[in-house]
Amino acid sequence: MSRYESWGRYPRAQQRRVLPAFWRGDPPALDPADAPYLPYGLGRSYGDCCLNADGTLIDARPLSRFIAFDAQAGRLTCEAGVSLAEILNLIVPRGWFPPVTPGTKFITVGGAIANDVHGKNHHRAGTFGRYVRRFELLRSDGRRLLCSPDENAELYAATIGGLGLTGLILWAELELKPIPGPQIELEAVRCRSLAEFVDRSLESDASDEYTAGWIDGLSRGGRLGRGVLLRGNHARGDGRWRGVKPSPLRLPFDAPGFALNPLGVEAFNALYYRVQQRKERRALAGYGAFFYPLDVVHNWNRAYGRRGFLQWQCVVPHDDGARAASAILERLGATRRAWFVVGKVFGDLPSPGMLSFPRPGLTLAIDLPNDGPRVFEALDAVDRIVLEVGGALYPAKDARMAPATFRAGFPRWREFARQIDPAFSSSLWRRLTHDEAPA
Amino acid sequence: MKRVLIAGATSAIAHAAARRFAGEGATLMLAARDPDRLAANAADLCVLGAARVETFVIDFDETPRQAELLAAAEADFGGLDLILVAWGVLPDQAACEGSVALTLAAWQTNATATIAFLTRAAMLLERQRQGTLAVISSVAGDRGRRDNYVYGAAKAAIDAFLQGLRARLHGAGVRVITIKPGPTDTPMTAHRRKGPLFVSAERAGDLVYRAAIGSREVVYAPAWWRPIMLAIRLIPEGLMKRLNLSA
Numbered sequence: 055m056s057r058y059e060s061w062g063r064y065p066r067a068q069q070r071r072v073l074p075a076f077w078r079g080d081p082p083a084l085d086p087a088d089a090p091y092l093p094y095g096l097g098r099s100y101g102d103c104c105l106n107a108d109g110t111l112i113d114a115r116p117l118s119r120f121i122a123f124d125a126q127a128g129r130l131t132c133e134a135g136v137s138l139a140e141i142l143n144l145i146v147p148r149g150w151f152p153p154v155t156p157g158t159k160f161i162t163v164g165g166a167i168a169n170d171v172h173g174k175n176h177h178r179a180g181t182f183g184r185y186v187r188r189f190e191l192l193r194s195d196g197r198r199l200l201c202s203p204d205e206n207a208e209l210y211a212a213t214i215g216g217l218g219l220t221g222l223i224l225w226a227e228l229e230l231k232p233i234p235g236p237q238i239e240l241e242a243v244r245c246r247s248l249a250e251f252v253d254r255s256l257e258s259d260a261s262d263e264y265t266a267g268w269i270d271g272l273s274r275g276g277r278l279g280r281g282v283l284l285r286g287n288h289a290r291g292d293g294r295w296r297g298v299k300p301s302p303l304r305l306p307f308d309a310p311g312f313a314l315n316p317l318g319v320e321a322f323n324a325l326y327y328r329v330q331q332r333k334e335r336r337a338l339a340g341y342g343a344f345f346y347p348l349d350v351v352h353n354w355n356r357a358y359g360r361r362g363f364l365q366w367q368c369v370v371p372h373d374d375g376a377r378a379a380s381a382i383l384e385r386l387g388a389t390r391r392a393w394f395v396v397g398k399v400f401g402d403l404p405s406p407g408m409l410s411f412p413r414p415g416l417t418l419a420i421d422l423p424n425d426g427p428r429v430f431e432a433l434d435a436v437d438r439i440v441l442e443v444g445g446a447l448y449p450a451k452d453a454r455m456a457p458a459t460f461r462a463g464f465p466r467w468r469e470f471a472r473q474i475d476p477a478f479s480s481s482l483w484r485r486l487t488h489d490e491a492p493a
Numbered sequence: 494m495k496r497v498l499i500a501g502a503t504s505a506i507a508h509a510a511a512r513r514f515a516g517e518g519a520t521l522m523l524a525a526r527d528p529d530r531l532a533a534n535a536a537d538l539c540v541l542g543a544a545r546v547e548t549f550v551i552d553f554d555e556t557p558r559q560a561e562l563l564a565a566a567e568a569d570f571g572g573l574d575l576i577l578v579a580w581g582v583l584p585d586q587a588a589c590e591g592s593v594a595l596t597l598a599a600w601q602t603n604a605t606a607t608i609a610f611l612t613r614a615a616m617l618l619e620r621q622r623q624g625t626l627a628v629i630s631s632v633a634g635d636r637g638r639r640d641n642y643v644y645g646a647a648k649a650a651i652d653a654f655l656q657g658l659r660a661r662l663h664g665a666g667v668r669v670i671t672i673k674p675g676p677t678d679t680p681m682t683a684h685r686r687k688g689p690l691f692v693s694a695e696r697a698g699d700l701v702y703r704a705a706i707g708s709r710e711v712v713y714a715p716a717w718w719r720p721i722m723l724a725i726r727l728i729p730e731g732l733m734k735r736l737n738l739s740a
Contacts, residue, residue, distance in 0.1 A: 057687075076683070116694075119537035120536070120537045120541065122540065144540065
């Protein structure tokens, strides 16, 4: 069924069955004959962690009811198929915001937990999983387990970042954070190198709630790693920004609208950098433009054509002058395909999740069209750089890393594997563990 | 604010429409069989902003209970602005072909019980001299087809009944709206392969909401079904019996 693909549209998988979960009060019986099972939400993970070749996908999207919203305390309980977009529509007008949001609002709560997603405020807030107070998990034997830091704590920790492998999340209770209004005051800061990007990020982290940037993946030599750091805060409305009109500043993240055209991208990257004439630009933006610029173009992933694309996201520990990250950019830049690079300095707030990806260091997320072995060779090469410095790759983005790379980056994987539901699996999990019997 | 009664409120399309009414602060009475799902839907609508949500457990096949529902809604809310009729079953056509009991059971739910309810609802609205009666029918009622005529015939009966009601209630200032969704991705169609003409329950619910507050008498959801069904209605019976049209 073509509807159930991953965001990168690579690889492709043919699922044997799709089983919709309509009602949390009477969840589907998970017949062993149709195993393995894997929950599927809105299909925004890139590689094969949301695919289950020859298995059954449980479509969790119909689990889309709100259960309770405490507008005084900022607590929201909802079914696992509710999307972040639906949550934002509900809570933003009432002065609340998700404590952590990734770069798209078209994800489900279940998917946000399963991938323990992070955002531009990782240095302040950590990952999504930190704000999941509890959830109910359906196991294939029919048990329904309430999981929290105090109850079924191991399953709680395994399910946060657990890639959907521990069972089906039926509903979750989330903490929200208060905001003064729907707007973001933001600044764009030009950076001449990756090292400068890291320095400016770290310095901004002290003053700004959100920091992340766009890095020109095509510049080389002395200009390697140049880019624009965006930093922002929820607008206070205290007059500090009065007079700053919603400016013509184009957020770098809306680049792919036309930048996905290979002829346009090089020009765009050069132009964008130059457009930042002054060293710093300020603007007031709606939260949507700041957090979800790509959501304006539905199905932008299709711009890469039928062969799809790969997103590769690593985190590397801090080193002197961002050497490892520069080496990665240099190697990927040589393919002339790594147009679009997003960078962010992670903080050190721990996640409750066993298999959580974010950790202190610099993270780079890079889109590459799937145009053959050259791209795969380049990615293998940069994997080695990540391994050497003790970094990790993000499974939610992965379609091709080697099992050894995964295990090196996620040393708790065996402990995690013991919590997996015996009837659950995914294409990604089989790919990463096929050579070893788990647990 | 609007006072809305939804008969068959746990249907996926009806609930999606109810969410739109909740978002504008409506007062809602939800009626359906399963008390747990009713409670869950009511909680969802409260979170979304409904001013007030009441629930009423009812099996619409038990027609005397329908009178209690309408009386309760009228008493609780002091009248109704909209009655949305949304229950129905999609019978197993092949099984029905070999069973009078199954055929009549489907007919009971989709036609007889619905007509009973429409009769009572019409009396209430006529007495009020205002309000809207919106009924979810189906494109299946536009032409009897090989693979779902048991379902389609019941919907055709409803359509004709509503045409008459519309003419009767027009003078009383009551609007009657027939809504004809095409194939929709809901629990009712979970077992079917989804062709390109399927729409999501959210989309269908949104269209039902807009139809219920709009000015058209007969609404196809989505609108592209109007020309398609016009064409299908024009196919001569001699040819139609050889075609096996399915969505």
